[in-house]
Amino acid sequence: MRRPVALRLQVALATTAVGAAIGVAVLPTHEASAAAGAATGYATQNGGTTGGAGGQTVRVSTGTGIHTALCTRPSSSTPIIIEVQGTINHGNTAKVSGNSCSTAAGVIELKQISNVTIIGVGTGAVFDQLGIHIRESRNIIIRNVTVRNVKKSGSPTSNGGDAIGMESGVRNVWVDHATLEASGGESEGYDGLFDMKDDTQYVTLSYSILRNSGRGGLIGSSESDRSNGFVTFHHNLYENIDSRTPLLRGGIAHIYNNHYVSLRESGINSRAGARAKVENNYFRNSKDVLGTFYTSEAGYWQVAGNIFDNVTWSSPGSDNNPAGPNPQSNTTVSIPYAYSLDAASCVPDVVRQTAGANTGLRESNGSCSPQTPAPTTPAPGPTSPTPAPTSPTPTPTQPAGPNLSIGAGSDGSSKASGTSYGNVRDGSLSTYWSPVGATGDISIKWGSATTVSRVVIREPAGTQGSIGSWQLVNHGSGAVLASGSGAGAITFPATSLTKITFRITSSGGSPKVAEFETYAR
Structure with a gap:
């Protein structure tokens, strides 16, 4: 039932007052910045992924502020765009209660909710030793954030050691222009950077950096957890990772235009019946970048256009089936959405200019040329959710005037x-x-x-x-x-x-x- 105008006004004023008390700025329409861009890959399927589009925009600087923004919505499905600026950590992330949320201290909890966008703005959003947990939720967008050093052992711990983790009936998630990083492997207390399990589907990870970790991420928590899939990985940088870039247990993945550097043990590990379309990626200075590893339960791949630069391959065995040294397709995967492929030879340069947080949400145009997308909604106030770079950023624009080096x-x-x-x-x-x-x-x-x-x-x-x-x-x-x-x-x-x-x-x-x-x- 629609509330009377007077009651709606009282609710709005109360929400604003509560927000002011805990550091949540409810932005007027003319000040709210649009979360520019549209989802890609499998996140466009199953009805699409729009996050909080059309909802209220709030700006916060604490984890408690994020939880409060979720909990003061009229319902758990009311669209909302949460702009985050500053460092989110254990000291400023408390549990908040409400009818439209189910939060917990020490983790950003997106549980049993839908239609939410979290986007870093201003000088940036850093989730320090604090993970993002998505559970029993759908239509979630996370953009332009850094999540670092999330631990499952030691102190402090958060989110089971995953930078971003999804589980239990999650649908339609788009993570874009994120930087996910650790400072070591399991022995140092870290787990995965980007994990999906227990019936998580229709996910895209794009233009992101995953680095300095033992484990990049997984789809499926065990050989029997095969209800996950329909995941796209494109234009990401995986660097200084031991394995799982990603680990696929069942399901379908589309993996294209990613740059892989210094994978020490294994890379894309397709097993337990998983099928992956792997095209136009650039693999460099790495080992066993594609195959079925550490199990006898085979997975499958379709390959095309990849570059293998100084990649080494181990010998096949009962629990190892590397795809190389001359990878060949052993399945076919039909992709239901449109996409543009950059040539593999330019992937390192394109990914370097576009991937990660605080890069201006730049994307490739499909012809090896990065570009900055225009905001989806013009506004007289700050329309870009991305801060001006603090150091010079490479740009594809052709400089004006003559090249002064000629003749020098x-x-x-x-x-x-x-x-x-x-x-x-x-x-x-x-x-x-x-x-x-x-x-x-x-x-x-x-x-x-x-x-x-x-x-x-x-x-x-x-x-x-x-x-x-x-x-x-x-x-x-x-x-x-x-x-x-x-x-x-x-x-x-x-x-x-x-x-x-x-x-x-x-x-x-x-x-x-x-x-x-x-x-x-």
Whole structure:
């Protein structure tokens, strides 16, 4: 029954008062920022995933605030968008009671609810040693958040050690532009980064980073838990992981355009009848990246367009069936939704520019070019849920004006055999400079002061991902103009200088720079 206007006003005022008391800001329509973007992959099926679209927008800075926002809704299915800014931890996450929620202290509990969006805004949202638990819920969106160091043993513990965990009849979840990370494996107290079990279906994980963990994630808690599936993984970075990227027990998964780096024991582990479509991914410096491992209950895969770069394979055995060294399809998987595939060769660069929290919710256009999506609803107030980056962010936009490196000079700290400093300003991607060793400097210099505000670092074709961390330095003053990782475009305040240095401070081997372009704007 619809409440009378006067009663609805009283409820709204009461909600606002309660929110103010515990740090929940109920945003007026003209101030609420739209949670831009639309779900992809299997999250678009089964009626789709829209989260809290159309509902009230609130802004919070504590875990208790998140719980309060859920618990003060008229019902457990009333749509709501919860914007989160700041660090959420055990000290500010308490249980809140109400008819529209079922929460618990020490974990963000999304239990027996629906139609919710949680999105990081402002200076970012960090869930520190505190997991997100989704149980008996549907139509949930989580975007632009970092969840780190969630433990199942030691202190403090949260969510069984999972960064994000789903179980018990969960339907339609989209996790996007998240950074999920641990600081070790099970022996250090951590479990999975992204787990699904006990009848969880129609899930998409996109443009996210999963790193520094023993376990990436699983679908199915045991060989008998085969009621899960219809999961899409695309444009994610899995880095420095022991295994489970993911582990599939039954069900169907679509895995495309992901970048896998330093998988130490195994990668995509399809077993217990699972079927996975694995296409246009880039696997690098890893072991046993696809197959059935640690069980005799076989799983299956359809493969196409993947790149295996320095991947090693173990020998087959009774409990191990690696797909390599020459992976071949042993099933077919029909995908019910439309999607665009980036070429596997550009996946490292695209993922580097788009994946993780605080990257501007950037996505690929399906042609190896990242782009920032426009907000779905214009508003005169802050419409983007993403903070301005605190450090320069690579951008695919073509710089304006001439490349100032053409006709300039160049030098560096060292050059590997067969390479030249001049190769970085000859306009060709087929020639390059490489230092002696894994680090080094390359510089562009002019005879008189030159104003520069944008640099583009390009790697030779087929070697994307060779550059690790870097600094861009005004050689004359020693000032660091920008810092980051990987190749791409870099912007910074316009600076007048006679020499600019690109200093590579770490790499995965022998870094290569094909072009060091400089622009006035």
